Structures are given as C-alpha cells and as structure tokens.
Amino acid sequence: MDQHIKKVYVPMTETAFFILLCLRKPNHGYGIVQMVEKMTGGAIKLTPGTMYGSLSKMEKDKVIYLVREENKRKIYQITDLGLEVLDIEINRVERLYKIMREEMRNGN
Amino acid sequence: METKKQFKWYTIFEYEKEQDYLRNMHRSGWKFVKVKGLGVYSFEKCVPQDVVYQLDYNKEGLSHKDEYLKMFDDCGWEYIQNYGGYSYFRKAVATDGAAEEIFCDEESRLEMMRRVLKGRMLPLLLIFFAALVPMFIINLSNHDYLNVVCIGSVLVLYTVVFVMCFVKFRRYKTRINK
Numbered sequence: 001m002d003q004h005i006k007k008v009y010v011p012m013t014e015t016a017f018f019i020l021l022c023l024r025k026p027n028h029g030y031g032i033v034q035m036v037e038k039m040t041g042g043a044i045k046l047t048p049g050t051m052y053g054s055l056s057k058m059e060k061d062k063v064i065y066l067v068r069e070e071n072k073r074k075i076y077q078i079t080d081l082g083l084e085v086l087d088i089e090i091n092r093v094e095r096l097y098k099i100m101r102e103e104m105r106n107g108n
Numbered sequence: 109m110e111t112k113k114q115f116k117w118y119t120i121f122e123y124e125k126e127q128d129y130l131r132n133m134h135r136s137g138w139k140f141v142k143v144k145g146l147g148v149y150s151f152e153k154c155v156p157q158d159v160v161y162q163l164d165y166n167k168e169g170l171s172h173k174d175e176y177l178k179m180f181d182d183c184g185w186e187y188i189q190n191y192g193g194y195s196y197f198r199k200a201v202a203t204d205g206a207a208e209e210i211f212c213d214e215e216s217r218l219e220m221m222r223r224v225l226k227g228r229m230l231p232l233l234l235i236f237f238a239a240l241v242p243m244f245i246i247n248l249s250n251h252d253y254l255n256v257v258c259i260g261s262v263l264v265l266y267t268v269v270f271v272m273c274f275v276k277f278r279r280y281k282t283r284i285n286k
Contacts, residue, residue, distance in 0.1 A: 013215050030182035048183040049164045049210030052176060053219050056168055072178040 001084065005061060009085040011092055015046060015054050020078055020086040023064050028073035029055055058082075110153040112138065117147045119269055120228050121221070121276045123163040123194065130161035130198075140198070143191050158201040162210040163194045165224045170195065185210065193227050214284040221277055229273060236266055 009016060018039075022032045029051045036044050055076060058064045063082035067075045078086065118126045130140045130149075135158055138151035162185070169176035170190060177187050180197055188196040201207050211217045240263055247255040 013213055015213050015216065029179050033183060045208075045212065047208065047210050047212040048180045048185060049162070049166075049220065050212045050216035052164075052166065052169055052179050053216050057219070069175065072174045073182075074175055 001081070005063070005081065005085065008061065009063065010088055012085065012089055014044070015050055016058065017086075017089055018044070018046065019051075019054060019058060020063065020082050020089075023076055023078040023082070024086075026067045026075050026077040028070070028075045030073065111141070112151050114149045114151070115147055116149055119272070120224060121273050123165075123224075127161045127163060130196075131159060134159040134161070134198075140188065140196075142189055143196075158207075159198050160201055160207050160209070162197045162199075164197065164210055165194050165220055165227065167193060167223070167227060180210070193224075218281060218284055221280060225273070225277065229270070232266070233270070236263075236270075240266065 012020075018036045019032055022035045027035070029048070033046045033048075033051060036046055055064070055074070059066060059076065062079055063085060064076045065079050067077050069075065116126070116129065133140060133149075133151055134154070135156055137154055137156040139154035139159075140161065141150040141152050143149045166176065170193075176195075180187060185197040185199045188198060190196070197210060199208055211220065240259060244256065244259045244263060247253075247259060
C-alpha cells in the first residue's frame with residue numbers, strides 16, 4: 001500500500017468509511033446517502049458536495065471503481081484495495097471499542 | 109414582477125459572506141435570480157422565506173454536469189447557475205428549522221478551498237508574476253512614475269488579497285487539524 005493511501009485512509013474519515021462500507025455492493029451517491037441515513041437512524045446525513053468530492057477522489061485513489069452510469073447516476077463499487085483499507089479501519093474501530101469497554105468496566 | 113439589481117464584490121474566499129447575503133435577501137422577500145458581469149445580482153420579489161444558499165467550486169463536476177447536478181437534485185438542492193467556476197444551489201430550511209449545507213465534514217470543506225485556490229489563485233499569481241511585476245520594473249527603470257504608481261497600487265491590492273486568502277486558508281487548515 002503506498003504512502004498516500006495510508007495517509008488518507010488509515011485512519012479514514014467517517015464519510016470515507018460509510019462510502020466504503022456501502023459500496024461492498026454497487027450503488028450510486030444518492031443511494032449511499034439514503035443507506036447511511038437509514039443505518040444511523042437519521043443521525044448522519046451525507047451531503048451532495050461532500051459526496052461528489054469524496055467519490056471522485058476515492059475513484060482516483062482506486063479504492064472504488066466506476067461500474068456503469070444509469071439515469072445520470074454513476075454507480076460505484078469497492079475495489080480490492082478499498083476492501084483492504086476498510087478491513088484495517090474496521091479492526092481499528094473494533095480495537096478502540098474494546099479498549100473503551102474495558103476502561104469503562106474498570107471504572108476509570 | 110418586481111425586480112431589483114444590486115452590485116456586490118466578493119474576493120476569492122468570501123463565498124460564505126455571499127451565501128449569507130443571498131439568504132438574507134430571500135428572507136426579506138427577494139429571491140435570487142442570477143448574477144453576472146462583475147457582480148450584478150438580480151432578484152425578484154417573493155414571499156419572505158428562510159432558504160439556504162450554498163456555493164460549490166468543482167470543475168470536475170462541471171465537466172460532468174448532468175450527473176453532478178443530479179446528485180444535488182437527488183438531495184433536494186435546486187441548481188441556479190454557474191458563475192466564475194462556482195455553482196449556486198439553494199434549499200428551503202426544513203420545518204424543524206435545521207439549515208442544511210452541501211458539505212458535512214471539515215475535510216471536504218477544506219478540499220473545496222483547495223480547488224478554489226488552484227482554480228482561481230494560480231491564474232492570478234501567474235498574471236502577477238508574469239505581467240504585473242515585470243511591467244512595474246520596466247516602468248521603474250524608465251522613470252515613468254505615473255505608470256509606476258498605477259501598477260504599484262494594483263500590485264499592493266493584489267498582495268493584500270493574496271495574503272488575506274492565504275491567512276484564511278491557513279487558519280482554516282489549523283482549525284481542522286486541531
């Protein structure tokens with residue numbers, strides 16, 4: 001994995017995390033916005049400026065790729081590199097969560 | 109339909125001020141129609157309403173305009189026009205009073221500022237160093253002091269704008285990295 005990918009995606013922003021998580025199946029930007037809103041019970045609403053910028057940046061970084069275009073919507077999917085960084089992020093978040101639970105239980 | 113025009117001049121990084129201006133106009137019953145020329149804003153009379161205005165600067169988006177605008181349209185943003193590389197969008201504030209924005213994290217806000225810097229500042233810097241500075245030096249060595257004063261003031265104005273932009277950008281960047 002090159003330095004740039006490491007710098008940007010390890011760790012990654014919440015937006016990038018949700019995009020990669022959703023794109024394990026092909027989807028378009030607005031589809032991701034709707035999925036994330038549903039997943040988080042409306043707590044996180046991704047916005048079009050952020051989505052458009054992130055998707056084109058992530059496509060350039062080759063963590064996602066363009067599958068096809070449908071009704072003026074670009075449909076993307078995660079790449080192997082994307083899966084790799086998503087996996088690292090999932091492990092990081094899991095580790096954080098475990099540490100947090102442990103610390104809370106010890107009453108610190 | 110009653111209309112009115114106002115002249116406003118915003119420097120490169122003042123899009124937030126511009127957004128507030130358009131929102132305030134709409135709130136006082138003047139709906140933004142278009143901007144053209146050096147900054148002539150046209151409005152038409154409307155029912156006062158709280159409508160958020162947002163500017164995006166995305167050349168890549170403009171070169172794929174259909175799907176770029178589709179994304180905003182899907183999310184409920186009305187596209188108004190493109191002006192100097194900026195795309196103008198608006199959306200009425202929801203009944204629960206939540207004002208939305210087109211960016212939802214600091215990274216993407218900073219990314220837009222970078223695109224503005226690259227798209228708007230680089231050409232200006234080029235003019236600055238390739239034309240203004242040499243012209244200034246030539247006139248100075250020819251003792252053509254009227255020209256020296258004229259070009260000199262433009263140089264000073266330019267420098268002030270540059271410094272202001274970079275200070276704002278730096279400040280924003282440090283705020284994010286904290």
